[in-house]
Amino acid sequence: MQIMADIGGIPGKNCRGFCEYCYFKNVRDKKILGCKNCPPGQIGCPHCTTDTNMKRDYLQPFNVLASLQNNIFQTELSRDTMVNITGDGDVSCYPHLLELSKGIHDMGFPIHLGYTSGKGIDDPDLVDKLTNNGVIETTYTVFSTDPVLRKKWMHDPTPEASIEALKRFCETCDVHAASIIIPGVNDGEELARTCEQLESWGAKALILMRFANTRNQGLILNSDPIVPGVKPQPIQEFEQLVRDTAREYNLRVTGTPVCDPETDAPYAISKDKNKEYLDILTKIRAEATIITSKISAPYIEKILTNLEATDYVNVIGTEQEIACLITEEDLRAIDLNEVKDTVIIPGRCFVHDLSAEEIFRRDGNFRLIHRGPDMLTADGEMSGTLTKNDVLKQELIAFEDLIELINYMGVHR
Numbered sequence: 001m002q003i004m005a006d007i008g009g010i011p012g013k014n015c016r017g018f019c020e021y022c023y024f025k026n027v028r029d030k031k032i033l034g035c036k037n038c039p040p041g042q043i044g045c046p047h048c049t050t051d052t053n054m055k056r057d058y059l060q061p062f063n064v065l066a067s068l069q070n071n072i073f074q075t076e077l078s079r080d081t082m083v084n085i086t087g088d089g090d091v092s093c094y095p096h097l098l099e100l101s102k103g104i105h106d107m108g109f110p111i112h113l114g115y116t117s118g119k120g121i122d123d124p125d126l127v128d129k130l131t132n133n134g135v136i137e138t139t140y141t142v143f144s145t146d147p148v149l150r151k152k153w154m155h156d157p158t159p160e161a162s163i164e165a166l167k168r169f170c171e172t173c174d175v176h177a178a179s180i181i182i183p184g185v186n187d188g189e190e191l192a193r194t195c196e197q198l199e200s201w202g203a204k205a206l207i208l209m210r211f212a213n214t215r216n217q218g219l220i221l222n223s224d225p226i227v228p229g230v231k232p233q234p235i236q237e238f239e240q241l242v243r244d245t246a247r248e249y250n251l252r253v254t255g256t257p258v259c260d261p262e263t264d265a266p267y268a269i270s271k272d273k274n275k276e277y278l279d280i281l282t283k284i285r286a287e288a289t290i291i292t293s294k295i296s297a298p299y300i301e302k303i304l305t306n307l308e309a310t311d312y313v314n315v316i317g318t319e320q321e322i323a324c325l326i327t328e329e330d331l332r333a334i335d336l337n338e339v340k341d342t343v344i345i346p347g348r349c350f351v352h353d354l355s356a357e358e359i360f361r362r363d364g365n366f367r368l369i370h371r372g373p374d375m376l377t378a379d380g381e382m383s384g385t386l387t388k389n390d391v392l393k394q395e396l397i398a399f400e401d402l403i404e405l406i407n408y409m410g411v412h413r
Helices: 061-073 097-106 125-132 147-154 159-172 188-201 235-248 272-280 296-306 328-332 353-360 388-409
Strands: 002-006 082-086 111-116 135-141 174-181 205-210 252-256 288-292 313-317 342-345 368-371
Touching: 002 061, 061 097, 082 097, 097 111, 097 125, 125 135, 125 159, 135 159, 147 159, 159 174, 159 188, 174 188, 188 235, 205 235, 235 252, 272 296, 272 388, 288 296, 288 388, 296 313, 328 353, 342 353, 342 388, 353 368, 368 388
Parallel strands: 002 082, 082 111, 111 135, 135 174, 174 205, 205 252, 288 313, 288 342, 342 368
Antiparallel strands: none
16 A cells, blocks of 8 residues: 655656656647536546646755645555655655655655656765665666667666666666567567566566657647657557566566566456456446457457457547547547447546537437546556456455446446
8 A cells, every 4th residue: 555745756857857758848838628527517626637837846845745744644554555755847856856765765655666767866875775765676778778779768867877787776776677669669678678687686476567759649738749750669569578578588568558477467358367366247238339449359258258248348449649638639539320319438537528429419419428447457557566366356345346337327228
């Protein structure tokens, strides 16, 4: 279990400048998307309104600790509770990191350093001080262990120090390294060298992240290519890269948006070898249409086929590859002739309920719109810390919730 200690920060400012591949690099204008957290009748809230000019600078450590204590009082803690220091900037660039980590350590909690690139570490000795303050785990963006590549692609002012810091973290903590794969840059032999070094240093895991460079791959805040001219890997090719890397090295290798060779995520229950687990799910008895992403659609269709439910439920995959990043634009592209009278959209998609109702009723048919579970599966960023049984349990619970929603709100024959 983790409790967040949010330090704030502004992308591009509190991280020593954007990396070349950063998602936020081209975001300039305020954009209001709409989501399930918006007040009734109002499109836009802090969760779905992106305005880089309104982001918070780094917070003072006493404010972070006060907020953390408030969260602790309101949360039922488990024995393995860990505090995750996280923010919108780079955690390693936070000027009060030692003070904050000591304060959390004095409260009796171990610490996970959330996503950091290490760009804020000019002196590797900082690692020793952090581990003395209770840091036992970190997620560290490595990209490459070649300092020349780090300097060019991450704009790391002290790449040698950042790499040495990563090595020391590997020797003293559980390190989940992360690398966004840019075809022709840090894949192939370069990825092999990075993996060999991570393995020799003692890293626990490596998350391979598929580079996104088009709107339907997730660039919903600004559809301009992040790196012009770079063509991301086809999803099947990326999945094979993950599987090959996992087979080759003694690291827990996962990929996002696919795959996790150890747990069969995403959508482990869609695999034939796990088909027997579907027997515990409630039978689908009503009609509905499930809206999802291009990547998720085949998995969900396979599960419905195995449940013998395709006569009741159809699946429409949008061009958007990530379900929680589906927006109004994606829904408007759907052919309403394929949509049943009950529609289930992803729980976390960036669409206001009022907008979804207008879109699916614009042909004159009154359709009921409902949000499904927030997540139906786990991608590599989550599953890397889970067992196969954890993933199966999570998916079965989510699909049972989905089926209950279909049976309760769907049209019965």
